Amino acid sequence: MRMLINIGFLFLISFTPIAQEKYTGPIIDMHLHAYPADANGPPPLALCVPVSNMIPHYDPKKEWMEVVIEHSTNPDCKNVVWSPKTDEELIQKTVEQLKKYNVTGVLSGTPDLLPKWLAAAPDRFIPSLKFSLPADSMSIETMTKLIKEHNIQVIGEIGNQYHGIAPDDPRMDPYWALAEKLDIPVAIHLGSGLPGATRMGYPNFRVKFSDPLLLEEVLNKYPRLRVSVMHYGEPFLDELIAMLFNYPQLYIDLGGIPWGYPNDFFYDYQLKKIVAAGFSKRIMFGSDAMNWPDLIGISIDIINEAPFLTLEQKEDIFYNNAARFLRLDER
Ligand SMILES: [Zn+2]
DSSP: OHHHHHHHHHHHHHHSOSOOOOOOSOEEEEEEEOOOTTTTSSSSOEEESSGGGTSOOOOTTSOHHHHHHHHHHSOOSSSEEEOOSSHHHHHHHHHHHHHHTTEEEEEEEOTTTHHHHHHHOGGGEEEEEEEOTTTTOOOHHHHHHHHHHTTOOEEEEEOGGGGTOOTTOGGGHHHHHHHHHHTOOEEEEEEOOSTTGGGTTOTTOOGGGGOGGGGHHHHHHSTTOOEEEEEEEETOHHHHHHHHHHOTTOEEEOTTHHHHSOHHHIIIIIIHHHHHTTOTTSEEOOOOOTTOTHHHHHHHHHHHTOTTOOHHHHHIIIIIHHHHHHTOOOO
16 A cells, blocks of 8 residues: 555656746846837837737738738737837836846847946846947957947847848958957847848848858857857757757857747747757847837746746756856856
8 A cells, every 4th residue: 555655656746747836036138139119110019929920821912011010000919019119118118027027138239229228227237239240340449449338248139140141151250259359258140030021121131041050160260259049040950959069168049939939839849859958058048029028028937837847947048057158157
């Protein structure tokens, strides 16, 4: 009898879900943007979560932009978030979310917008220099000066993919070399962009440049460079896993993907796969909330509700991995 009870007890332990214990400690968001309120079009703009089926189908006889505006002003979905109407409201609502969830965010921005955001909550933001070729091309002296003047801790988001520039494009060499020399981590966009990006002002955006394998020459040429793959090169999961395996210094952030796809897909085919492959110590939380501050809380909840993550793995994803990557103190 005693034996049976013990076996039953063991059975119960082994089949009790490990997750559902929420992480409630401090969080580092590796993926915030200091945008103006109209960065994605005239506000207020709706965003449906998940975005992958916000516009379920499209007939190209219409202009894509028109269809996007229709859906963004008159959304037809269950889970909708709205963007604040003014720059001030966007900053204020973002800071509210950061305080509510105890988040410090790496804030990607231009030198003209960063100071205003930082002033609103100096302890909640880590300044990061937004950088996209060809528009942001600058001398190394200018970049060094900007880094010093604005206390820049990360160079990113590097948005070259939106402009048809591959991760290993030689035009990036002087900037990679500078980041390595100054020991400043870099964060590069690799992965899906806005649906229909090539018809939304980014005619040169190319999906093929999402492939994390395209970072291989960069990592070999600059062996001390600390690189975060923003959006983890989604959906090139096998290529990403090969890169994480072969380049132990490589980190990723989850920015935007948790609310980009339905939870089942994000959990079962992406996050679970990266964790199962053994890389839970190199996944960093990111919201990519852009103009929709509510996406910060939504992204946190999606990670917290992942049924296969242990509390320790959540603590790593929400805080420790980013702290280690940024060389801050871990918990
Ligand atoms: Zn991005």
